[in-house]
Structure formats: structure tokens, C-alpha cells
Amino acid sequence: MKAIVDEDACTACGLCEDTCPEVFELQDDVAVVLVDTVPEDQEDVCRQAAEECPAEAITIEE
Ligand code: SF4
Numbered sequence: 001m002k003a004i005v006d007e008d009a010c011t012a013c014g015l016c017e018d019t020c021p022e023v024f025e026l027q028d029d030v031a032v033v034l035v036d037t038v039p040e041d042q043e044d045v046c047r048q049a050a051e052e053c054p055a056e057a058i059t060i061e062e
Contacts, residue, residue: 001038002061003046005031009057016049016058024049024058031057 003023005016007030016024016031023038023046024031038046050058 001043001046002036003033003038003050004059004061005033006055006057006059009055011055011057013054016053019049019052020045 005024010030012026012029012031014026014031017026020042022042023033023035025034026032047060050060
């Protein structure tokens with residue numbers, strides 16, 4: 001599973017980093033994805049971060 005952040009849509013609110021810090025990190029006012037493949041034990045919380053992103057900026061690819 002992969003996670004992708006739309007940098008143009010991201011408002012740098014920090015919620016994804018709070019929810020799933022192993023995958024998302026705020027850098028220079030945008031959230032970046034730290035991993036190429038989301039670790040299996042992070043998949044549920046990563047999906048949660050995507051669902052809760054207020055800007056709908058996170059896409060999950062299964
Ligand atoms: S939750 Fe969405 S808008 Fe907020 S920092 Fe993460 S990707 Fe950006």
C-alpha cells in the first residue's frame with residue numbers, strides 16, 4: 001500500500017502526522033510521505049489519516 005499527498009491541496013494542518021507519524025511528516029509547510037511502502041502495521045492508521053484529512057489531500061493506493 002502506498003500513500004500520496006497532493007501538495008497543492010495540503011494545508012499543513014498536521015493532522016496526518018499526529019495520526020500516523022511513521023508515514024507522514026510536515027516539512028516546509030507541506031506533509032510528505034516518509035515511506036515508499038506503508039508498513040503493514042501502519043495501514044489502518046494510515047487509512048484513518050487519509051479519511052480524516054480535512055483537505056482530502058491524501059490518496060491511498062492499495
Ligand atoms: S491532514 Fe491533509 S491537509 Fe493536513 S497536513 Fe496532512 S495531508 Fe496536509
